Amino acid sequence: MPLEIKVKTNGHANRILQDLNRSRKETRDHCDFMIIAGSEEIPVHKNIISVGSDYFKAMLAHNNAETASGKVEMKEVDPLSLQQCIEYIYTGELSTTDENAESLMYVAELLQLKDVCRGIVDSLEENLESSAESFFATKRIANLYNYKELMEKCKKFMLDKFDEIAVLDEFKEIEEKEFVRLIKSQENKASESVKLDALISWIKHEQRNRKKLLKKLNNYIDLHKVPVTYRRFLVENEPMVKSCTECYQALCISVMDSLNVGASNVHSAKNIKQEEKEAIAVFDKNSKSLQCFDPRNNSWTKMQNIPGSEFRFSAVALGDYIYILIIDQSVHRLKYSDHEATWERMNDMMYSHGKYPPVADLSGNLYVVGSSDVYSKLVEKFEPSSNKWEKVKDKNLSSHFSTALGAGGCIYSIGGSVPYHYTNQVERFDPTSSTWSFVASMNEAKEWVAAVENDGKIYVLGGWTNDHLTTVERYDISTNVWSTVTPMLTERSWFSAFVIDSNIYAIGGRNSSPGSMEKFDFKKNQWEMIDVKNMDLRIIDAVKINLK
Numbered sequence: 001m002p003l004e005i006k007v008k009t010n011g012h013a014n015r016i017l018q019d020l021n022r023s024r025k026e027t028r029d030h031c032d033f034m035i036i037a038g039s040e041e042i043p044v045h046k047n048i049i050s051v052g053s054d055y056f057k058a059m060l061a062h063n064n065a066e067t068a069s070g071k072v073e074m075k076e077v078d079p080l081s082l083q084q085c086i087e088y089i090y091t092g093e094l095s096t097t098d099e100n101a102e103s104l105m106y107v108a109e110l111l112q113l114k115d116v117c118r119g120i121v122d123s124l125e126e127n128l129e130s131s132a133e134s135f136f137a138t139k140r141i142a143n144l145y146n147y148k149e150l151m152e153k154c155k156k157f158m159l160d161k162f163d164e165i166a167v168l169d170e171f172k173e174i175e176e177k178e179f180v181r182l183i184k185s186q187e188n189k190a191s192e193s194v195k196l197d198a199l200i201s202w203i204k205h206e207q208r209n210r211k212k213l214l215k216k217l218n219n220y221i222d223l224h225k226v227p228v229t230y231r232r233f234l235v236e237n238e239p240m241v242k243s244c245t246e247c248y249q250a251l252c253i254s255v256m257d258s259l260n261v262g263a264s265n266v267h268s269a270k271n272i273k274q275e276e277k278e279a280i281a282v283f284d285k286n287s288k289s290l291q292c293f294d295p296r297n298n299s300w301t302k303m304q305n306i307p308g309s310e311f312r313f314s315a316v317a318l319g320d321y322i323y324i325l326i327i328d329q330s331v332h333r334l335k336y337s338d339h340e341a342t343w344e345r346m347n348d349m350m351y352s353h354g355k356y357p358p359v360a361d362l363s364g365n366l367y368v369v370g371s372s373d374v375y376s377k378l379v380e381k382f383e384p385s386s387n388k389w390e391k392v393k394d395k396n397l398s399s400h401f402s403t404a405l406g407a408g409g410c411i412y413s414i415g416g417s418v419p420y421h422y423t424n425q426v427e428r429f430d431p432t433s434s435t436w437s438f439v440a441s442m443n444e445a446k447e448w449v450a451a452v453e454n455d456g457k458i459y460v461l462g463g464w465t466n467d468h469l470t471t472v473e474r475y476d477i478s479t480n481v482w483s484t485v486t487p488m489l490t491e492r493s494w495f496s497a498f499v500i501d502s503n504i505y506a507i508g509g510r511n512s513s514p515g516s517m518e519k520f521d522f523k524k525n526q527w528e529m530i531d532v533k534n535m536d537l538r539i540i541d542a543v544k545i546n547l548k
Contacts, residue, residue, distance in 0.1 A: 014091075014092070017048070017090050017091060017092075018090070018091060020045065020048065020090060021087070021090035021091060024043050024044060024045065024090075025043070028043045030045060031043035031044060031045055032045060032046050032070065033045070033046045033049070033060075033070055033071065033072075034070060034071035034072075035071070035072055035074060035082065035086070036071060036072070036073040036074065037073075037074050037075075037077050037078075037079040037082045037083075038079045039079070040079040040082075040083065042082065042083060042086055044086060046060050048089065048090060049086070049089055052088075052089030052090075052113075053085075053089060053111040053112060053113060054111075054112040055110060055111045055112050056111070059072065077103075077106065077107050077110065078100075078103035078104075078106075078107065080100065080103075081100060081103040081104040081106070081107040081108075082107050084096060084100075084104060084107075085104070085107050085108055085111055085113060085116065088113065088116055089113075094116060094119070101120055101123075101124060101134070101137055101138075101141065102137050102140060102141060104116075104120060105117065105120050105141050105145065108120065109145060117145070120141070121141070121142075121147055121150055124137075124138040124141065124150065125138075125150060125153060128153060128154070128157050132157075132161055132164040132165055132168065133168075135154070135157065135158075135161075135165060135168070136168065136170040136171075138150065138154060139151075139154045142154055158182055159182065159185055159187045159188050159189065160189055162182065162188050162189065162190035162194065162195075162198070163190045163191075163194045166190070166194060166197070166198035166201070171198070171202070172201065172202055172205035172206075173205075174202075176209075176210065176213075176432065176433060177430075177432070177433040177435075179202055180213075180220070180430075180432045180433065183195055183198070183199060183220045183221075184219070184220055184409065186456075186478050191225070192221055192222050192223070192225035192226045193225075193226045193227060193230060195220070195221055196221045196223075196226050196230070199213070199217075199220060199221065200234070200238070200240070200241075203240065204240065207240065211240065211243075211244065213432065214240070214241070214244040214246070214247040215244060215246040215247065216246070216363055216409075216432070217246070217247045217250050217251070218250050219363065219409045223250060223251065223254035224254055224257065224258065226254075228254075228255055228258040231251050231254055231255050231258075232255050234251055235248065235251050235252055235255060277294065277296065277546065277547040278295075278498075278500045278501070278544055278545070278546055278547075279292055279293060279294045279295065279500075279544070279545055279546070279547050280292070280293045280295070280498060280500070280505060280507065280542055280543070280544055280545070281293075281303060281317070281322065281336065281542065281543050281544075281545045282496075282507060282508065282537065282539045282541075282542040283306055283311075283315060283539065283540040283541045283542065284306075284535075284537050284538060284539060284540070285311055285538040285539075285540050286536055286537065286538045287302070288305060288306050289302055289303065289304065289305045289306060290302075290303035290304055290305075290306065290322075290336070291303065291535065291537065292545070292547075293517070294547065295500050295501065295503070295505065295519070296501075298530065298531065298533070300532075300533065300535055303336060303339075304334055304336070304339070304341070304342075304343075306540075307324075307332055307343040311540050312326070312327045312355040312356065313325055313326040313327065313355075313356065313357075313540075313541070314356045314357045314358070314359045314372075314541060315541040315542070315543050316359050316360070316361055316366060316543060317336075317361075317543035317544055317545050318361050318364065318366065318384060319364070319384070320335050320336070320337055321333045321334060321335055321336070321384070322334045322336050322543055322545070323346075323359075323366065324343075324541075325349065325353070325357045325359055325368065327352075327354065327355045329348045329349040329350075329351070329352055329353075330345060330348050330349075331345070331346040331347065331348060331349060331382070332344065332345050332346065333346055333384075336545055346382075346384075346387055347382075347387050347388065347389060348389075349368060349380060349382075349389060350380050350389045350390075350391065351368075351378045351380060352371070353368050353370070353371045353372065353376070353378070354371040354372035354373030354374065354376075354400070355372055355373055356372040356494075356541075357371070357372060358370050358371070358372060358402055358403060358404040358413070359404055360404035360405050360406040360411055360412075361406050362406030362409070362410075362411055362431070363406075363409075363431070364383075364384070364385075365381050365382060365383050365384070366381065366382040366384070367379065367380075367381050367382075367392065367404060367406070367411050367429075368380050368381075368382075368404070369395065369402070369404040369411060369413045369429075370395065370399055370400060370402050370404075370413060370416070371400050372400060372401060373400060374400055375398040375399060375400050375417075375418070375419065376398060376399070376400060377394035377395050377396070377397070377398045378394060379391075379392040379393065379394060379395055379429070380392055392429070392434070393429070393434050393435070393436060394436075395413050395427050395429065395436045396427055396436050396437075396438065397413070397416075397418060397423070397425060397427055398418065398419075399413075399416035399417060399418050399423060400416055400417055400447075401415075401416045401417050401447035401448050401464075402414060402415055402416030402417075402447065403415060403416070403448075403449050403450065403451050403460075405451040405452070405453065405458065406453075407453035407458055407477065408453070408456065408477045409430075409431075409432075410428045410429055410430050410431070411428070411429040411431070412426060412427070412428050412429075412439075412451070412458065413426070413427045413428075413429070414426050414442070414449060414451050414458075414460055415442060415445070415446050415447055415449050415460070415463065416447045417447050421445065422445040422446055422447055422465055423445050423447075424441040424442040424443070424444060424445040424446070425438060425441050425442075426438065426439050426440070426441060426442060426475070427439070439475075439480055440475070440480045440481060440482055441482075442460060442473050442475075442482055443473055443482055443484060444463075444465070444469075444471060444473065445465065446463035446464060446465045446469060447463060447464050447465075447493075448462075448463050448464040448493040448494040448510070449461060449462055449463035449493070450462060450463075450492070450495050450496060450497035450506065450509075451497070452497045452498060452499050452504055453499070454499045454502075454504070454522075456476070456477050456478060457474050457475060457476050457477065458474070458475040458477065459472060459473070459474050459475075459485070459497075459504060460472070460473045460474075460475070461488060461492070461495075461497050461504070461506055462488060462491070462492035462493055462495060462506070462509065463493050464493035464494070464510075467491070468491035468492055468493045468509070468510070468511045469491060469492070469493065470487040470488045470489070470490065470491050470492070471484065471487050471488075472484070472485045472486060472487055472488060472520075473485070486520065486525055486526060486527060487527075488506055488518060488520075488527055489518050489527045489528075489529060490506070490509075490511065490513060490516055490518055490529075491511050492506060492508075492509035492510075492511050493509055493510050493511065494509055494510045495507060495508045495509030495510070495511075495539075496508060496539075496541060496542035496543075498542075498544040500544065502521075502522050502523065503519045503520060503521055503522065504519060504520040504522075505517060505518075505519045505530075506518050506519070506520075507539060507542045508537075508539030508540075508541075508542060509539075514537075514538050514539055515532060515535065515536065515537030515538055515539055516529070516530075516532065517529070517530040517532055518530060
């Protein structure tokens, strides 16, 4: 009967590799290749490193300078990280600290050691949950090697742990676009005090290029939620704040608000506007004058006359003034609160934007976006304080009959027509980064819509697609999702709409009732017609104003 012999092989291969690793380091027995990194010489066995690394396998499979000389010089790698990776090839074991993670990841990726790379990523993910110290190294690794899941976790971590991230020195080096995204995100869980402190610190690190963000402080920070003592300290002691008129003014006003009424009962800009009584001024072609509608009592009051005989223009209200932009590129304004005031001419627009220029206001400036008559990408901005126009980056889509809206710190260009068809596309311009990008498209392609913003959502009303529309779509800025809401009672296109006292007002339009008005009550979730009291209006355009 033959003898059956059984040998336990558990650990046999590992013991051989351990012995080979020990002898190559101590006596260099049977080593036939040398890896050089800096001043370090690492003896190895060709067969072992070829089996353990596809990088070395490809290198040693052919006759080349390395195989002929029996050595390779790796100039761009960290000697310690390389030694650790060679040790792993022989032993299957590797242990290091997060301080070495980036250089180790570089070498492991180069040598195509997939298990090592995965182990580094797993360790970095685990460390994220307990400490912010290695965050920026983790973020760099995720971006450099396109680990998408880790990239998403880093984005979430920055918002969840903003207060911990913002105090790190490397935070000061992040780019403006990313900083603005973080500071404005509704998912940022940090207090407004932490955000303001981060903003000041980040700008100070590179004041020359970043100081412009102070001008739009109110776009990023809810100052009334910052302790008044800190705001007052900045007003009195921070030179950078003192040198920026807009920032200084915003902080001073917020401090006065808090001192006057108490931090628990601060008047916001929205409250002040309501106290001033928001109203609607319509340009009536029949009377050739402005007619003011007060929604609180449905009353009408005649205002100033419309200038000249030209009724092809777009109107917008900004501060105490109403501006009209005319087909001949001229711009006029009226201080509507002064009953004796007359229209004054401002500097002309730089470009032609058609009969009814698509115009929107944002942060105290006017933006004219595209054209009403021809396909256009042109965008320009008007700064009232200096009476100057300047070119702004073109939008992506060449269109006409689109609608411009300022909302959430950005400018939106909504719908319109592109060659041969209507479009449902929507573009957004971020003035802080001067970039246009597409957001989610509307459910319906259309032109000549009206658009308003309320409580972080954009409402797109009516429009035209071979007929006037009653439809209303709602865009949630935070989720980038469109939905359909209660339609209007009247078909409308090329008309005006405004939000006053939690109601949407739709006014006029190119339809059978150019003098009609209706409002949407958010609480009732329904539209109702407004009696215009036989005003016999033919509304060219309308703007929202404040009655003193």
